[in-house]
Amino acid sequence: MGNFEPKIVGMFCHYCALAAQDVAGKGRMSFAPNIREVRVLCTGKIDVLHILKAMEDGADGVLIIGCKLGECYFREGNMRAFKRVDYARKLLDEIGIEGERVQMYEVPGPMGKRFADIITEMTEKIKSLGPSPLKKAAQEELMA
Amino acid sequence: MIVGERKPLEEIRAMLDPYRKILILGCGECVSVCMAGGEKEVGILASQLRMLYKRQGREVEIGEVTLIRQCDREYIEPHLDKIYQADVVLSMACGVGVQFVGEVAGEEVIVLPALNTKFYGVNLEAGMWAERCAGCGDCVLDKTAGICPIARCAKRLLNGPCGGSQGGRCEINPEVECAWQLIHERLKARGQLELLEEIVPAKNWKPSLSGGPRKVIREDLRL
Amino acid sequence: MKAGSNLEKILEKGEFAVTGELGPPKGNDIEVIKKKAEHLRGNVDAINVTDNQTAVVRMSSIATCALLVQMGLEPVMQMVTRDRNRIAIQSDIFGATALGIKNMLCLSGDHQIFGNQKEAANVFDIDSIQLIQCVKAMRDEGTLLGGQEKIEGQVRLFIGAAANPFADPFEFRVVRLAKKVKAGVDFIQTQCIYDMDRFKEWMRMVTDRGLHEKVHILAGITPLKSGGMARYMAKNVAGITIPDKIIARMVKAKxxxxxxxxxxxxxxEELRQIKGVHGIHIMAIEWEEVVPEIVKRAGLLPRPKVSKN
Structure with missing residues (x-):
């Protein structure tokens, strides 16, 4: 597992995370290449089912980046997303998958450095947790 | 609507243990509206169970179907093929749907409940539902300012608030509003407090569940 | 005479009545009953026996009352509608009157959530006002509830009920009393009184309606044992308010x-001055031994004697 490169599904808000990503790119900041990115118009569009499906389909983690609380383009979409993340974590914990594989961050506007740091932080977090227990189970099954 | 709440996963897992081919059957009526057993909740539970079984290294096939409603034969029948193909049906409807799918599908088909059916209620605010009717079979709302003391008073009192009503709250729990306080306030606002002076005699519980399982028959509608 | 009980005779004679209260044991230990009863003997006119109060399982009120009758004491059988439907209620009333019980207090009862069998189903087939109607029909019409079936024998009961002037909505409290009077109640025992101003206000409403002429009102009192008890009751007991000055007196007392x-x-002394108050009901909860001293100091001894028949 030493060379484990996690697969992380990034669900990014168009208004903050993607703007921040642009800034990071233009500034030639480097960050971990482990994100499969999905653009959403607001994190408030993300449903519990999307998070579960991402995990079920093989993600090692789900990273959601939305606007700072109080600065959501749609006023409270990010607040809803936070609650749904909590619920999704609970559902994952119930079946023995660490809920902390799902993380949500706030980025205050186009802050490239912060964005790059979050990506790295999340990648490190998932690396430390190791591959999704679903993959481990599948692997153990193959080995058996 | 009939309000339901999903059973804990552990309970669902334990009842599904003997089966390899599960059909999760959602219902598009009340339990969809109260976010307990509609299409999305079927998807979430199916996803959760698939991941669980994968973790356990168990091969379990999970199907997902959501009917328009489970309390009408005509909406169940088109899905009987899928129902017969499964080892077990996990119904996410209220207790009515669980039973009726079994009745329509026949005694060979095992239908299990994924929800606890809670009450007849309203969507008070986002994510909150509250009881309003107990289905007693003999509505008294005309006498109680449209607020039901059978469903909303912990003692089902018919002659006004008991000695445990304080500050508008019920003695059983300060979170619970005293239904009779609400009735009193509304009648007062309407200038109808004299309605409370009349003694309501002992209620006839025969039309309620106490009288045995109930049936409604409308001859004009029968074929 | 409706029932010919000691309590009824005393109230009808216009004497100031004194009733006490006895909580049955949480088991079948008769000695507990005997001990509590002896503190009350000669000091009160009748003894209320609670019916699984606060929904805690205790010896049945009927059995305890029957034991008191055997001991030559007069019980007031409390009965709650929480645990019995109208079948059990009427059957128990037959049994109770056959065993010599002559007073009955009609209550709905504390919700089971307060007790030690919280998972129980409650009954509440009828409420306390309907229970009064039921007992009155049995006594005065000689019929069961609903008026059809005739009763074999005679049910003679002096019918009581409770009133809580400290519950809300306040203006309904006297209406509720009026309903109980209309239903046929003979006497009322109130929730324990600490807030004298509010009680007087309630009694004023009672007398304004002329209810004090139709029903005997016994004012409830509960002696406080400690400052802690005062604070606890003020905060935790449903339907009781204790003014700060009383709490302060209890807390400061040596x-x-x-x-x-x-x-x-x-x-x-204050209650005796209030128009319409015909007696007191002393609820010395697990402190029955204090009753003789209170009654003596209040100048209510000896209790009046009334003829036996």
């Missing part, structure tokens, strides 16, 4: 029990 007794005697 001898809290003595202070509690003093307050009680003062309350009795």
């Amino acid at each position: 001898d809290a029990r003595e202070e509690g007794m003093k307050i009680c005697v003062e309350q009795i």
